[in-house]
Amino acid sequence: MNYQPEADQELNDAPLLRQMSRKSPYTTPDGYFDMLSSEIQDKLQASKPRATPKILVLRPAFLITSLIIMVISLGIYFKTTEKSQQPTQLSEIVTYDDLLESGYYSEIDETLLSESLATTTPSDKSDKQMEDYLLNNSDENQLLNELPL
Amino acid sequence: MSEYSDSELLARFREPDGNGRHYAFNLLVKKYQQKIYYHIRRIVVDHDDANDLVQNTFIKVWHHLDQFREDSQLYTWLYRIATNESLGFLKQKKKRFFLPLVDVEKELYNKLTHSVSIDGDQLELKLQQAILSLPEKQRLVFNLRYYDEMKYEEMSEVLGTSVGALKASYHHAVNKVEKFITGN
Numbered sequence: 001m002n003y004q005p006e007a008d009q010e011l012n013d014a015p016l017l018r019q020m021s022r023k024s025p026y027t028t029p030d031g032y033f034d035m036l037s038s039e040i041q042d043k044l045q046a047s048k049p050r051a052t053p054k055i056l057v058l059r060p061a062f063l064i065t066s067l068i069i070m071v072i073s074l075g076i077y078f079k080t081t082e083k084s085q086q087p088t089q090l091s092e093i094v095t096y097d098d099l100l101e102s103g104y105y106s107e108i109d110e111t112l113l114s115e116s117l118a119t120t121t122p123s124d125k126s127d128k129q130m131e132d133y134l135l136n137n138s139d140e141n142q143l144l145n146e147l148p149l
Numbered sequence: 150m151s152e153y154s155d156s157e158l159l160a161r162f163r164e165p166d167g168n169g170r171h172y173a174f175n176l177l178v179k180k181y182q183q184k185i186y187y188h189i190r191r192i193v194v195d196h197d198d199a200n201d202l203v204q205n206t207f208i209k210v211w212h213h214l215d216q217f218r219e220d221s222q223l224y225t226w227l228y229r230i231a232t233n234e235s236l237g238f239l240k241q242k243k244k245r246f247f248l249p250l251v252d253v254e255k256e257l258y259n260k261l262t263h264s265v266s267i268d269g270d271q272l273e274l275k276l277q278q279a280i281l282s283l284p285e286k287q288r289l290v291f292n293l294r295y296y297d298e299m300k301y302e303e304m305s306e307v308l309g310t311s312v313g314a315l316k317a318s319y320h321h322a323v324n325k326v327e328k329f330i331t332g333n
Contacts, residue, residue: 017295017323020272036204037182
């Protein structure tokens with residue numbers, strides 16, 4: 001931005017402008033420019049981001065790792081617990097009385113039962129007990145009709 | 150301080166060890182602070198506003214000087230940042246107070262008239278009033294040419310306008326200002 005004679009020539013048609021001082025008409029407080037650079041430095045220091053604590057930097061990674069470990073641990077825990085609690089036999093969790101109360105036996109197809117009985121080996125129950133059971137729990141006429149001739 | 154050229158300051162600022170960074174920046178501020186301050190002051194008129202803006206300008210320079218590619222001259226780059234900061238400030242002012250452009254100009258005019266820090270005689274005051282009456286872009290062109298004697302090519306880098314358009318704009322501005330101060 002050196003002095004340019006052509007800048008003066010451009011003012012040939014503006015004599016008043018040409019004769020006026022090009023010095024800035026604005027004034028500043030005393031010593032303003034002596035202090036400005038240090039004020040800018042101060043502002044720069046103030047605007048510098050504070051050193052982030054290391055724990056904050058690690059936090060997301062730490063959280064993700066913790067979550068993964070927790071999920072895996074829970075998975076392993078539930079899997080082992082499930083296995084250890086699984087009964088080995090049905091009879092351990094369901095008693096005969098439970099079945100009677102539930103009405104499970106009344107829903108058994110008697111035809112299937114008789115077929116099953118015919119194919120299975122005689123049990124330790126005596127004939128007399130069998131007869132009594134059948135007479136008490138079934139229709140006599142129906143039984144007669146269904147017996148093979 | 151004046152023995153350092155812009156490229157020397159830049160090289161010092163960019164030294165890999167970072168030791169010269171603050172030193173070079175400090176020299177750069179001292180080298181350009183007055184020019185940048187008065188450029189901003191002529192746009193916003195008020196000293197306090199100009200003070201904030203000149204500080205913001207140099208803080209931006211600090212943060213972006215590493216990316217400065219030297220395609221343009223350092224001082225035109227500084228002027229561009231300062232101009233954008235100042236125009237952005239005026240724009241924000243309009244938005245914040247829902248002021249039409251005319252009212253912002255009026256406010257600047259009032260500040261100029263009542264400013265205790267304006268120097269000079271009545272003719273000087275009239276000249277400043279005349280400059281303020283110009284459209285924003287024309288005012289920028291006038292100030293850069295009349296006070297800073299900036300070359301049109303450099304002004305083109307600052308304002309992003311063609312040299313021809315800048316010449317025409319300055320010519321119109323000079324005529325308007327001369328008419329204003331002579332009272333015609």
